Amino acid sequence: MIKRRVHVAAAAIFSSDGQQVLLARRPSNVDQGGLWEFPGGKLAPFETGFEALKRELHEELGLTIERAQPLIRVHHEYPNKHVLLDVWQVHGFSGEAYGREGQAVRWVALDELFSYPFPAANLPILRAVMLPTEYLISAEEDDDAVFLTKLERALKEDGVRLVQLRAKRLDEAAYIARAEKALALCREYNVRLLLNAEPELLERVDADGIHLTSDRLMTLERRPIAEGKWLSGSTHDRAQLEQAARIGCDFVTLSPLRTTPTHPDAEPLGWHDFQQLVEPAGMPVFALGGMTRHDANHARAVGAQGIASIRDFWK
Ligand SMILES: Nc1nc2c([nH]c(=O)n2[C@H]2C[C@H](O)[C@@H](COP(=O)(O)OP(=O)(O)OP(=O)(O)O)O2)c(=O)[nH]1
Numbered sequence: 001m002i003k004r005r006v007h008v009a010a011a012a013i014f015s016s017d018g019q020q021v022l023l024a025r026r027p028s029n030v031d032q033g034g035l036w037e038f039p040g041g042k043l044a045p046f047e048t049g050f051e052a053l054k055r056e057l058h059e060e061l062g063l064t065i066e067r068a069q070p071l072i073r074v075h076h077e078y079p080n081k082h083v084l085l086d087v088w089q090v091h092g093f094s095g096e097a098y099g100r101e102g103q104a105v106r107w108v109a110l111d112e113l114f115s116y117p118f119p120a121a122n123l124p125i126l127r128a129v130m131l132p133t134e135y136l137i138s139a140e141e142d143d144d145a146v147f148l149t150k151l152e153r154a155l156k157e158d159g160v161r162l163v164q165l166r167a168k169r170l171d172e173a174a175y176i177a178r179a180e181k182a183l184a185l186c187r188e189y190n191v192r193l194l195l196n197a198e199p200e201l202l203e204r205v206d207a208d209g210i211h212l213t214s215d216r217l218m219t220l221e222r223r224p225i226a227e228g229k230w231l232s233g234s235t236h237d238r239a240q241l242e243q244a245a246r247i248g249c250d251f252v253t254l255s256p257l258r259t260t261p262t263h264p265d266a267e268p269l270g271w272h273d274f275q276q277l278v279e280p281a282g283m284p285v286f287a288l289g290g291m292t293r294h295d296a297n298h299a300r301a302v303g304a305q306g307i308a309s310i311r312d313f314w315k
């Protein structure tokens, strides 16, 4: 049987405070019926994704889309068809959403999303919706007090919402002590903290997750931490991206986009190769390596979740 290929444009429509997204329930008599979805539908012949998005959201919800940005593209094999979900993040719209086709429509808080039943293809979309566009990787810093001052500045002034604690020079005891302090600060600001450490460390420090180095990533056979925690990994090529998907990483960094002082000998990917790798990854990908916040829009235009950086946030 030759599978039908379906190209769908769908929207993550955010409330003005960014804390809720709009979900719709698929009618019980259609494919994936009764499950919740991001509103949208199939591209008509010769339509672009954005044109289809605008038309579908008007037809289904009575909304007029003003501004949108690509969020993630997800390929999924259902038994009867291959679906490409081309998901956009909608920033500006007018109108009051209602189910014009009789479907239930609901604003849902981001931290309640996982309690809704979605089609199988939607897991990467949920991750992308819940993750910010910037991922701070902490710099080597010998002194805990200096470390905390710089971290707090980034949380307060740059509005960073996702942090990886990277500290290769600290021994285990010093790393744990720093992690506890960093965690207390992150909790104050409602920020997620991932430990760049052995997954077992999560049993001793109750952080939000683990970031795997590419070496650790490649040695694992399965996801090493609970589903309720976040698992990210460092990747540099297709094999590592495939391994990240195999063990169930929630998202990854892909580097180096450019040459950097910390990794002067690594061959940079450049935007072209980066883009080729992102779409098949099937999960949110942060561009890393010489990235600043000025690159975030470009990164998103080529399919990334956003940018990860040490230097741009560490001042
Ligand atoms: N809109 C949307 N579709 C999704 C999501 N997740 C998911 O697997 N799908 C699948 C289900 C369907 O097979 C396909 C969407 O097709 P659809 O039937 O809604 O398309 P449509 O609105 O154009 O429907 P129609 O006018 O052709 O009846 O994508 C999602 O979050 N949103």
Ligand SMILES: [Mg+2]
Pocket: 039, 040, 041, 042, 060
């Ligand atoms: Mg639809």
